[in-house]
Amino acid sequence: MNEVTLDWAGRIAEAELGKTLPRRWAHSQGVAARAAEAGRLLGRDAELLAAAAVLHDVGYAPRLATTGFHPLDGARFLRDEYQANDRLMQLVANHSFALLEAEERGLRDKLASEFPLLEEPLLVDALVYCDMTTTPDGGRTTAQERVAEIVGRYGADSVVGRFIRRAAPEIFSSVGRIEAALAAQPR
Ligand SMILES: [Fe+2]
Numbered sequence: 001m002n003e004v005t006l007d008w009a010g011r012i013a014e015a016e017l018g019k020t021l022p023r024r025w026a027h028s029q030g031v032a033a034r035a036a037e038a039g040r041l042l043g044r045d046a047e048l049l050a051a052a053a054v055l056h057d058v059g060y061a062p063r064l065a066t067t068g069f070h071p072l073d074g075a076r077f078l079r080d081e082y083q084a085n086d087r088l089m090q091l092v093a094n095h096s097f098a099l100l101e102a103e104e105r106g107l108r109d110k111l112a113s114e115f116p117l118l119e120e121p122l123l124v125d126a127l128v129y130c131d132m133t134t135t136p137d138g139g140r141t142t143a144q145e146r147v148a149e150i151v152g153r154y155g156a157d158s159v160v161g162r163f164i165r166r167a168a169p170e171i172f173s174s175v176g177r178i179e180a181a182l183a184a185q186p187r
Pocket residue numbers: 056057070095096
């Protein structure tokens with residue numbers, strides 16, 4: 001499966017998340033909606049961004065949560081069940097600075113060897129932007145509020161709390177770059 005379409009990705013994500021994790025599915029749809037806007041920066045990769053957006057949290061699905069680290073579980077699912085496109089899997093595996101969370105979980109080497117970072121900064125930033133400006137319910141928010149919400153939800157000293165506090169400066173930089181690019185480009 002090397003051709004990536006939003007239609008295909010959306011069907012897979014909905015099948016895995018729609019019933020079991022409706023809130024996570026609402027978030028995923030919101031992230032995909034942001035991708036539809038940010039996609040104008042990406043030309044022919046707009047559909048890849050949208051597909052990664054709708055699939056980025058698929059690894060939370062209970063039947064897929066093998067390691068409990070959702071970026072890795074999601075990417076392995078796409079590899080093992082769909083032999084998906086490499087760039088799509090790299091985006092899902094590394095979304096929103098997952099490598100930093102993998103470090104907290106002792107999974108950095110596994111993640112980096114199975115799904116290396118995609119060396120395409122605009123795509124990587126754009127997915128951070130889409131995820132980090134979307135609330136857990138799929139609404140629109142700012143990166144600052146989103147990080148604060150995550151710290152509040154998980155606790156500052158939890159694995160996720162430590163990760164997101166370390167990642168925050170990078171998240172704000174990525175989001176800032178995309179916001180600037182969107183502002184500079186006429187609709
Ligand atoms: Fe995620």
